[in-house]
Amino acid sequence: MAVSAPDGCxxxxxxxxxxxxxxxxxxxxxxxxxxxxEATEWLVDMSRVTDFDLACAYALLRAAILRPEPAALTIHxxxxxxxxxxxxxxxxxxxxxxxxxxxxxxxxxxxNHDRPGGTRHIRAEQANQCR
Numbered sequence: 841m842a843v844s845a846p847d848g849c850x851x852x853x854x855x856x857x858x859x860x861x862x863x864x865x866x867x868x869x870x871x872x873x874x875x876x877x878e879a880t881e882w883l884v885d886m887s888r889v890t891d892f893d894l895a896c897a898y899a900l901l902r903a904a905i906l907r908p909e910p911a912a913l914t915i916h917x918x919x920x921x922x923x924x925x926x927x928x929x930x931x932x933x934x935x936x937x938x939x940x941x942x943x944x945x946x947x948x949x950x951x952n953h954d955r956p957g958g959t960r961h962i963r964a965e966q967a968n969q970c971r
Contacts, residue, residue, distance in 0.1 A: 841866070843876060850914070851879035856888035859896040867896055871903030880911055887917025897929035904934060912936060 845851040853876065859867065876882065882904065886892070904911045913935040918926060926932060 841870060843870065845875035845879055850881035850883045850912075851875050852883045852885065854885040854888075855892075858891040859889065860891065860893045861895050863893075864895050864899055867899050868903070871899065876903070876911075877907075880909060882911050882913050884913060884915045885917055886915060886919075886922055889918065889922050892918075892922040892925045894925050894928055897925045897931060900926075901929050901931050901934060904931075910934070 841856070842854045843851060844854075853870075870876065884900070900913075904913050913931070915926065915931070915935045926935070
């Protein structure tokens, strides 16, 4: 689990591995600590997550919306099982889908960008500006 928050860019949270109930406390602590606590926009890279428990999905949802101003979430790279957990927790209603009008030239990350439905993109100008 890694977090970065370059100036003027969304906070990026990179998750990898399996996340079950034993990971819940660590996730909640990380979600509630700077820089995520102060960020108004999160990019969540889940391309290396192999399992994401429903309790962890709820923790992500709570961290994004139970704050003075909800964070805008963009989730990319999630595998089918992970997507299912996120949907079941209600994150599909909170996370921003990719903009179908903007045909991005560069993905947020180069990993798994060809996985159908799994990658959320930002415009190329934004990607270059924040990298």
